[in-house]
Amino acid sequence: MLIPVMLGVIFLVFFIISLTPGDAASMILGDGATEERIIELRDDMGLDDPLIVQYGRYMWDLLRGNMGDSYSTGRSVAGEIVQRFPNTFKLTVTAIFLSVLISIPIGVISATKQYSLFDNIGMILALVGISMPSFWTGLILIIIFALNLGWFPSGGMKGIMSLVLPAFTLAIASTASITRTTRSSMLEVIRQDYINTAKAKGVSRRKVITRHALGNALIPAVTVIGLEFGILLGGAVLTETVFSWPGIGRLMVESIQRKDTPMVLGCVIIFSLSFSIVNLIIDILYAYIDPRIKANYT
Amino acid sequence: MSTPTTTTYEKHTLNTKKKSQWLDVWKRLKKSRTAVIGLILILVFLMLALFAPFIADYEKDALGMNVKERLQSPSLTHWFGTDEFGRDIFARIVYGTRISLFVGIISVSIALSLGGTLGAIAGYYGGRIDNAIMRVLDVLLAIPTILLAITIVAALGASILNLMIAVGISNIPGFARVVRASVLSVKDQEYIESARAIGARDHTIILKHVLPNSMAPIVVFATLKVASAIMATSSLSFIGLGIQPPTPEWGNMLAGGRAYIRDHMYIVLSPGLAIVLTVLSLNLIGDGLRDALDPKLK
Numbered sequence: 001m002l003i004p005v006m007l008g009v010i011f012l013v014f015f016i017i018s019l020t021p022g023d024a025a026s027m028i029l030g031d032g033a034t035e036e037r038i039i040e041l042r043d044d045m046g047l048d049d050p051l052i053v054q055y056g057r058y059m060w061d062l063l064r065g066n067m068g069d070s071y072s073t074g075r076s077v078a079g080e081i082v083q084r085f086p087n088t089f090k091l092t093v094t095a096i097f098l099s100v101l102i103s104i105p106i107g108v109i110s111a112t113k114q115y116s117l118f119d120n121i122g123m124i125l126a127l128v129g130i131s132m133p134s135f136w137t138g139l140i141l142i143i144i145f146a147l148n149l150g151w152f153p154s155g156g157m158k159g160i161m162s163l164v165l166p167a168f169t170l171a172i173a174s175t176a177s178i179t180r181t182t183r184s185s186m187l188e189v190i191r192q193d194y195i196n197t198a199k200a201k202g203v204s205r206r207k208v209i210t211r212h213a214l215g216n217a218l219i220p221a222v223t224v225i226g227l228e229f230g231i232l233l234g235g236a237v238l239t240e241t242v243f244s245w246p247g248i249g250r251l252m253v254e255s256i257q258r259k260d261t262p263m264v265l266g267c268v269i270i271f272s273l274s275f276s277i278v279n280l281i282i283d284i285l286y287a288y289i290d291p292r293i294k295a296n297y298t
Numbered sequence: 299m300s301t302p303t304t305t306t307y308e309k310h311t312l313n314t315k316k317k318s319q320w321l322d323v324w325k326r327l328k329k330s331r332t333a334v335i336g337l338i339l340i341l342v343f344l345m346l347a348l349f350a351p352f353i354a355d356y357e358k359d360a361l362g363m364n365v366k367e368r369l370q371s372p373s374l375t376h377w378f379g380t381d382e383f384g385r386d387i388f389a390r391i392v393y394g395t396r397i398s399l400f401v402g403i404i405s406v407s408i409a410l411s412l413g414g415t416l417g418a419i420a421g422y423y424g425g426r427i428d429n430a431i432m433r434v435l436d437v438l439l440a441i442p443t444i445l446l447a448i449t450i451v452a453a454l455g456a457s458i459l460n461l462m463i464a465v466g467i468s469n470i471p472g473f474a475r476v477v478r479a480s481v482l483s484v485k486d487q488e489y490i491e492s493a494r495a496i497g498a499r500d501h502t503i504i505l506k507h508v509l510p511n512s513m514a515p516i517v518v519f520a521t522l523k524v525a526s527a528i529m530a531t532s533s534l535s536f537i538g539l540g541i542q543p544p545t546p547e548w549g550n551m552l553a554g555g556r557a558y559i560r561d562h563m564y565i566v567l568s569p570g571l572a573i574v575l576t577v578l579s580l581n582l583i584g585d586g587l588r589d590a591l592d593p594k595l596k
Contacts, residue, residue, distance in 0.1 A: 008437030131578035136570035234444035
């Protein structure tokens with residue numbers, strides 16, 4: 001499924017971007033270009049060919065790892081993306097790691113102590129967390145922890161300290177929604193008969209939760225982690241802008257401002273590809289967490 | 299003679315039943331403290347949007363620059379302070395409410411009508427049509443929502459109309475899925491079969507019998523999506539791809555105030571809080587509605 005979907009994604013994005021008004025050739029050549037040179041370059045770039053031909057050519061180049069050259073710097077798009085990708089990877093993986101680490105325990109405790117003070121406060125915080133736009137959270141964290149307390153740098157990428165604020169900013173929304181999902185699926189699971197059986201057998205409460213309930217309760221949580229990853233990648237665009245983080249998201253925003261279409265195209269493709277791969281991994285993980293799914297296929 | 303009387307009788311009972319159903323939902327919704335808080339909050343914002351001209355003057359307070367009064371801290375004359383051009387932040391937030399609510403509601407309407415139609419057709423007809431529609435939507439789903447919106451605006455150019463189109467289109471797959479799922483859940487019911495048996499046309503069955511009975515999840519989803527559309531609007535405006543300054547919008551106010559956070563943090567505080575409160579109130583209502591519509595879950 002991954003390959004046809006990606007082909008579709010690239011075609012769709014290619015089509016959307018081709019709607020951009022303005023002529024690429026005259027943009028590359030700048031204001032002083034003569035009519036003949038523009039026509040010549042248009043011809044060279046094949047801009048007058050039908051869209052589907054241009055798409056075919058792009059795909060053919062893409063298969064060989066060539067995503068074209070940037071309109072504004074002339075550098076290779078693939079090269080720029082390869083250089084920036086590890087930074088976005090570092091940021092998003094840290095964020096998802098943080099949110100799983102925080103959200104699963106809170107979700108489990110909230111469910112086992114439903115309607116307790118801990119549960120109520122946790123759920124209110126989770127709702128507020130979902131409702132906070134990441135770029136604003138980022139600004140507030142900068143004001144508190146960078147400008148006033150001076151604990152972390154307010155932007156840029158120098159060492160592990162500079163990763164803390166952007167990773168937390170990015171993690172907040174996904175932490176909130178994974179917490180909510182873990183809680184509600186845990187609540188569903190602990191009401192099932194087999195949990196009662198385990199309790200009746202005299203298994204300790206702790207063991208019932210960790211050994212019997214958690215595994216099944218985690219299945220919906222894992223799905224949400226996959227979906228959240230998509231939101232996280234989108235959030236990376238904003239977080240990287242706020243923290244001047246040199247990743248793909250910031251590259252994309254800058255390229256849009258410079259009307260650098262090949263670069264924008266490359267960024268969207270790489271984002272969608274990462275998102276699809278993560279969801280593929282999640283699908284495979286499923287079979288390990290939930291043997292019932294594997295049984296369906298054999 | 300007996301046939302018309304039975305139908306009017308049936309219509310009558312049907313109507314009262316429908317009314318009491320939504321009345322029940324309303325009764326249950328009223329009992330949820332959080333949902334009521336959400337409703338009150340959103341009412342306040344609706345009032346602000348509706349009566350904005352009575353609260354502040356658009357030309358004079360929200361747009362008019364006043365260098366003498368720039369960057370003033372909150373005071374009695376300027377409740378939330380003034381921005382870098384000496385404009386009253388409170389007035390700008392009030393007018394920003396209009397834009398946020400308007401864009402949020404219109405873009406969700408776009409997504410609901412287009413995505414809903416696709417989902418209803420896919421769910422009702424099934425088979426090959428369903429397959430074709432869902433495969434196309436898989437492609438749209440593979441691009442993270444906000445990135446799809448960013449790409450569309452980047453190509454079409456930043457304007458309020460393009461913003462609504464972009465946010466609307468990027469939400470189509472979500473609505474299609476929800477509508478399809480709820481159509482699937484009712485389409486094999488006996489009353490649908492009997493409607494078909496008396497020769498009702500497909501679109502009559504879908505519009506009159508299937509959709510009204512599968513409304514519950516759609517209403518909840520739409521409420522939550524207005525919240526995320528408002529968030530997306532301000533995110534896009536923050537990176538310069540949405541509402542352009544000087545038109546007051548919460549996201550572009552934050553972008554403008556960003557440079558002054560070191561000494562004037564209030565400048566980013568109130569626009570951000572406006573976003574959080576609107577989004578939070580819609581999320582509270584959405585959650586409350588979900589519980590009220592499906593009492594089994596709690």
